[in-house]
Amino acid sequence: MTRTPVNVTVTGAAGQIGYALLFRIASGHLLGADVPVNLRLLEITPALKAAEGTAMELDDCAFPLLNSIEISDDPNVAFDGANVALLVGARPRTKGMERGDLLEANGGIFKPQGKAINDNAADDIKVLVVGNPANTNALIAQAAAPDVPAERFTAMTRLDHNRALSQLAKKTGASVSDIKRLTIWGNHSATQYPDIFHAEIAGKNAAEVVSDQAWLADDFIPTVAKRGAAIIEARGASSAASAANAAIDHVHTWVNGTADGDWTSMGIPSDGSYGVPEGLISSFPVTTKDGKYEIVQGLEINEFSRARIDASVQELTEEREAVRGLGLI
Ligand code: NAD
Numbered sequence: 200m201t202r203t204p205v206n207v208t209v210t211g212a213a214g215q216i217g218y219a220l221l222f223r224i225a226s227g228h229l230l231g232a233d234v235p236v237n238l239r240l241l242e243i244t245p246a247l248k249a250a251e252g253t254a255m256e257l258d259d260c261a262f263p264l265l266n267s268i269e270i271s272d273d274p275n276v277a278f279d280g281a282n283v284a285l286l287v288g289a290r291p292r293t294k295g296m297e298r299g300d301l302l303e304a305n306g307g308i309f310k311p312q313g314k315a316i317n318d319n320a321a322d323d324i325k326v327l328v329v330g331n332p333a334n335t336n337a338l339i340a341q342a343a344a345p346d347v348p349a350e351r352f353t354a355m356t357r358l359d360h361n362r363a364l365s366q367l368a369k370k371t372g373a374s375v376s377d378i379k380r381l382t383i384w385g386n387h388s389a390t391q392y393p394d395i396f397h398a399e400i401a402g403k404n405a406a407e408v409v410s411d412q413a414w415l416a417d418d419f420i421p422t423v424a425k426r427g428a429a430i431i432e433a434r435g436a437s438s439a440a441s442a443a444n445a446a447i448d449h450v451h452t453w454v455n456g457t458a459d460g461d462w463t464s465m466g467i468p469s470d471g472s473y474g475v476p477e478g479l480i481s482s483f484p485v486t487t488k489d490g491k492y493e494i495v496q497g498l499e500i501n502e503f504s505r506a507r508i509d510a511s512v513q514e515l516t517e518e519r520e521a522v523r524g525l526g527l528i
Pocket residue numbers: 210211212213214215216217241242243246287288289290291308328329330331332333355356358359387437438439442
């Protein structure tokens with residue numbers, strides 16, 4: 200190996216997404232086929248043994264790019280020197296739990312992890328929060344890491360983006376690779392807004408190709424926005440392989456760049472663009488280059504889109520108020 204290994208920390212490593220994610224990181228899909236990695240797995244103490252089992256399997260794959268694996272239940276150890284952190288482990292909502300309880304329970308995870316990132320990670324750390332509620336968990340971690348540039352904390356809406364690509368391809372008979380410039384706006388929740396008004400299918404405006412407003416409002420948008428719940432209903436567990444795949448896509452695009460003429464969707468701290476209050480971690484259309492992202496500017500937002508973006512942003516604002524009230528940010 201000629202390149203210096205990149206330190207990649209994965210939390211919730213023994214969970215479902217962790218199991219679908221780690222093998223792809225180790226085989227070079229996260230950062231590139233020539234980039235060796237040191238994997239750092241963070242788990243809670245009772246799940247350490249399961250994480251060890253996964254590490255044994257990783258060993259057994261003899262991945263040429265996997266330089267080392269370390270397992271810990273101490274965030275200060277797991278984030279030591281981290282260049283990339285995938286925050287997957289989270290507290291799921293259980294029966295009878297109110298939204299405030301969920302936010303508080305996740306505050307107990309993401310606040311100390313944010314602090315551990317602040318105190319131990321490498322200067323070029325990039326953070327992706329997958330664990331739900333992803334946007335607000337990212338906000339909590341970011342607030343606990345004042346020495347890390349705020350824009351390094353991102354939340355995953357790439358799964359929503361990929362779901363939207365797939366639904367649009369099915370409807371129009373196009374290939375997913377013919378579809379460009381799709382956007383997910385807002386929260387990774389049922390209020391998210393998948394926007395096709397600026398998307399192109401083989402160079403033609405997607406909204407014109409579809410020309411079926413009823414399909415857009417009554418089928419496409421709810422199918423994409425409620426897909427997570429539909430998967431839970433069907434599998435009896437939340438999406439895992441597709442979520443891991445989206446996490447790989449998110450980081451790969453962030454590090455390696457978007458294709459010319461295309462963009463992607465990432466949950467990122469708002470700079471006030473498109474009327475989204477500054478600081479909220481909301482999904483935007485972004486281009487990436489040289490490890491940095493930029494919000495695509497100048498898109499015309501029609502009334503249909505405006506109402507939906509505003510509704511999702513309103514939900515994010517309420518989540519921010521709730522965690523502020525709990526003293527988490
Ligand atoms: P899972 O329950 O199978 O695994 C979660 C793992 O996290 C468990 O092994 C648990 O021990 C671990 N964990 C809990 N607290 C931890 C802590 N403080 N530090 C380290 N590890 C900890 O869940 P999963 O299916 O892997 O899903 C993980 C999260 O991802 C959930 O919150 C889920 O809702 C979310 N998710 C997000 C998206 C998205 O698009 N953003 C998609 C799918 C799932």
